[in-house]
Amino acid sequence: MLPMVDLTAQYQVLKEELNEAVLHTLANGQFILGPNVEDFEKEVAAYLGAQYAISVASGTDALHLALIAAGIKAGDEVITSPFTFIATAEAICYVGAHPVFVDIDEKTFNLDTNQIEAVITPATRAILPVHLFGQGANMERLQVIADQHELLIIEDCAQSFGAEINGKKTGTLGFTGCFSFFPSKNLGCYGDGGLITTSSEEIAEHLRVLRNHGSSKRYHHTELGFNSRLDELQAVILRVKLKYIDQFNQARNQIAQQYTQTLINLPHCIPPYKEAGNTHVYHQYTLLSAYRDEIMKAFTEQHIASAIYYPIPLHQQIVFKQKYQDVHFPVSEQIAKQCLSLPIFPEMSKPQIEQVLNVVQGVLLGK
Structure with a gap:
């Protein structure tokens, strides 16, 4: 089976360095909030161009704690996308706030900024854009809207580590940026992990308290917090x-270019769109086709993995359906019927790329 992402291939590339780092950490015997966590936070902040980086236990926790630190509370409204993983909306609900969905742009799959102001109410407190599949949302327009209506922007960067918008990395353009280090991410650890970036020293300190049981000093607790600390072993892997x-x-970008060079000439196929000024990091390479299901069937027959991100928009999920039963987001709903993500990972070989393309061509050229 050709997988969506081959984590063992990357391990083989980094095996000697990873093994040495992990064994050194095991011998050191410090596993919670140790030196590697501290060093990773400094190194990742420097890489992203963020003033502060606070590691946490998962990407979902990053969103959750960032919302708390932003002062989002019960009854508040947070505008976000219905076309994303459920963690984005879950985190909003965790603090008692209400996710307010806005449809997506048909090209980028990110929030349609032309529809945001129509849903702003006196209860709106923040916008939570998702930089989907590795491409940044329209942060310039979002910031104009946020400034006009005195809203905060909390970036969901779970799929966009290293992506840039006009030379600035995602996660440094809003009030906070929230990252996931789930193993399949562009920067992934060997378990769960997350990160929050901010330019505010006060917010950074609050996040450090929140992640550690509401404590900044051992056995002194100033608020109810969480057990959301990045493990030392995960930190050393991420370093x-x-x-x-x-x-x-x-490497992902080069693979995406090879895909697009072929797919753009095929009938019934729309390859991913890249916005001018953006650096796309292709966490997923997602095409659109009316013959999506036929392509998936052909992949399965050839032992090639593929995936649908996302088959059911959030407003149609059972957990949210009652609230949104009379609401439709036509672009999200249509894309959910046609989107298909192809295998993409840095170690992918030319024969593997050609194998994938041959299957897509075989299906679509026959239509």
């Missing part, structure tokens, strides 16, 4: 991988 992230993202 190794961070050194190669630009190389990995460049």
Whole structure:
């Protein structure tokens, strides 16, 4: 089976360096908020161009704690996308706030900024854009809207590590940026992990308290917090991988270009769109086709993985359906019926790329 992402291939590339780093950490015997966590936070902040970086236990926790630190509370409204992983909306609900969905742009799959102001109410407190599939949202327009209506922007950067918008990396353009280090991410650890970036020293300190049981001093607790600390072993793995992230993202970009050069000439196929001024990191390479299901079937027959991100928009999920039963987001709903993500990972070989393209061509040229 050709997988969506081959984590073992990347391990083989970094095996010697990873093993040495992990064994050194095991011998050191410090596993919670140790020196590697501290060093990783400094290194990742420097890489992203952020003033502060606070690691947490997962990408979902990053969103959750960032919303708390932003003062989002019960009854508040947060505008976000219905076309994303559920963690984005879950985190809003965790603090008692209400996710207010806005449809997406048909090209970028990110929030349609032309529809945001129509849903702003006196209860709106923040906008939570998702930089979907590795491409940044229209942050310039979002910031104009946020400034006009006195709203905060909390970036969901779970899929966009290393992506840039006009030369600035995602996660440094809003009030906070929230990252996931789930193993399949562009920068992934070998378990769960997350990160929050901010330019505010006060917010950074609050986040450090929140992640550690509401404590800044041992056995002194100033508020109800959480057990959301990045493990030392995960931090050491991320420190190794961070050194190669630009190389990995460049490899993804080259694979995406090879895909697009072929797919753009096929009937019934729309390859991913890249906004001018953006650096796309292709966490997913997602095409649109009316023959999506036929392509998936052909992939399965050839032992090639593929995936649908996302088959059911959030407003149609059972957990939210009652609230949004009379609401439709036509672009999200249509894209959910046609989107298909192809295998993409930095170590992908030319024969593997050609294998994928041959299947898509075989289906679409026959239509």
